[in-house]
Amino acid sequence: MPISALLALEDGSVFHGQAVGATGETVGEVVFNTAMTGYQEILTDPSYARQIVTLTYPHIGNTGCNAEDEESAAVHTAGLIVRDVPRRASNWRSSESLPDYLKRHGIVAIAGIDTRRLTRILRDKGAQNGCIVAGESIDVDAALAKARAFPGLNGMDLAKVVSVDKPYGWSEGVYNLDSTTFNQPAKRFKVVAYDFGVKRNILRLLAERGCEITVVPAQTPAADVLAMKPDGVFLSNGPGDPAACDYAIAATREFLAAKIPLFGICLGHQIMGAAVGAKTLKMKFGHHGANHPVKDHDDGRVLITSQNHGFAVDGATLPSNVRVTHTSLFDGSLQGFALTDRPAFCFQGHPEASPGPHDIGYLFDRFAKLMQEAR
Numbered sequence: 001m002p003i004s005a006l007l008a009l010e011d012g013s014v015f016h017g018q019a020v021g022a023t024g025e026t027v028g029e030v031v032f033n034t035a036m037t038g039y040q041e042i043l044t045d046p047s048y049a050r051q052i053v054t055l056t057y058p059h060i061g062n063t064g065c066n067a068e069d070e071e072s073a074a075v076h077t078a079g080l081i082v083r084d085v086p087r088r089a090s091n092w093r094s095s096e097s098l099p100d101y102l103k104r105h106g107i108v109a110i111a112g113i114d115t116r117r118l119t120r121i122l123r124d125k126g127a128q129n130g131c132i133v134a135g136e137s138i139d140v141d142a143a144l145a146k147a148r149a150f151p152g153l154n155g156m157d158l159a160k161v162v163s164v165d166k167p168y169g170w171s172e173g174v175y176n177l178d179s180t181t182f183n184q185p186a187k188r189f190k191v192v193a194y195d196f197g198v199k200r201n202i203l204r205l206l207a208e209r210g211c212e213i214t215v216v217p218a219q220t221p222a223a224d225v226l227a228m229k230p231d232g233v234f235l236s237n238g239p240g241d242p243a244a245c246d247y248a249i250a251a252t253r254e255f256l257a258a259k260i261p262l263f264g265i266c267l268g269h270q271i272m273g274a275a276v277g278a279k280t281l282k283m284k285f286g287h288h289g290a291n292h293p294v295k296d297h298d299d300g301r302v303l304i305t306s307q308n309h310g311f312a313v314d315g316a317t318l319p320s321n322v323r324v325t326h327t328s329l330f331d332g333s334l335q336g337f338a339l340t341d342r343p344a345f346c347f348q349g350h351p352e353a354s355p356g357p358h359d360i361g362y363l364f365d366r367f368a369k370l371m372q373e374a375r
């Protein structure tokens with residue numbers, strides 16, 4: 001007999017389904033992601049902390065789970081919602097089924113609900129706070145009350161929560177063709193990467209460009225980083241509200257003043273936006289998927305990108321020493337900018353996403369070029 005599960009949203013919607021992960025309960029902000037593959041990368045992306053993800057693609061778990069596709073050492077999503085988990089996983093790399101993987105990581109998940117209805121609610125009303133309960137006895141009213149009691153992500157500083165305690169080094173490049181060992185590229189640049197919830201493939205793509213990387217905790221003061229005399233500083237992706245990361249915004253201002261090459265991705269982009277004086281805002285339902293068209297204003301190309309953000313930098317509030325480099329063709333929102341008087345630029349989407357489109361991977365080359373030119 002399957003174990004029952006329930007999803008309750010703050011707007012009063014209730015969905016009945018079956019448990020496909022751990023039993024228990026979880027609360028968070030419910031968001032939808034339109035990627036057809038990459039569920040394991042999504043689950044282990046620290047940017048999803050305190051968020052419950054529903055996938056719009058109906059069959060999730062087809063290729064099972066493996067040890068290589070993890071974007072961090074833990075599952076960070078607060079919960080998972082899917083339409084259907086296939087009974088058998090089939091892939092040569094699969095070492096565990098998705099339900100077993102979720103149970104082993106203690107992640108509460110629900111399947112068998114109408115994810116199209118759920119996604120329409122999230123599109124119409126905006127991301128909703130929600131609660132999943134999985135187990136033998138479920139109290140609907142208690143689940144609704146828990147969904148409503150979740151404070152929401154506005155004002156929540158989660159970067160320092162998911163970050164590391166101590167600095168560590170990273171030198172692995174991308175996977176070799178055997179898919180289990182890594183390339184070890186020659187090192188040309190010393191880079192300090194702030195871990196606000198960094199994904200491993202970002203570090204791999206930096207290493208692939210010749211970066212010898214020291215990953216540092218989110219609250220590392222800029223003076224400590226500058227004392228390491230890096231060629232460049234990287235600001236990572238991460239969960240929560242960028243405006244709450246005052247320590248990171250202050251550090252970024254110091255890096256800008258020092259004219260050190262600077263590259264930010266997603267939360268890092270938002271932190272750079274706040275550092276130059278722009279406002280950040282909460283989007284209605286955000287961008288979460290692997291097929292988002294983005295225009296590069298330098299050459300007019302349209303690039304397909306991976307995205308995962310619920311906050312954004314308000315393009316109307318950028319100062320005059322900023323050049324907009326990328327715009328979303330879904331909603332016209334700001335996707336990237338560069339400073340005109342500093343070697344600093346950033347991107348809102350995920351140029352490293354794997355699996356996912358590689359169109360925007362040239363941004364890593366741009367960072368390497370900035371560091372080369374600064375020598």
Ligand SMILES: NC(=O)CC[C@H](N)C(=O)O
Nearest residue numbers: 237238266267309310311
């Ligand atoms: N992927 C990220 O870095 C997300 C940034 C931020 N937490 C947001 O939701 O917009």
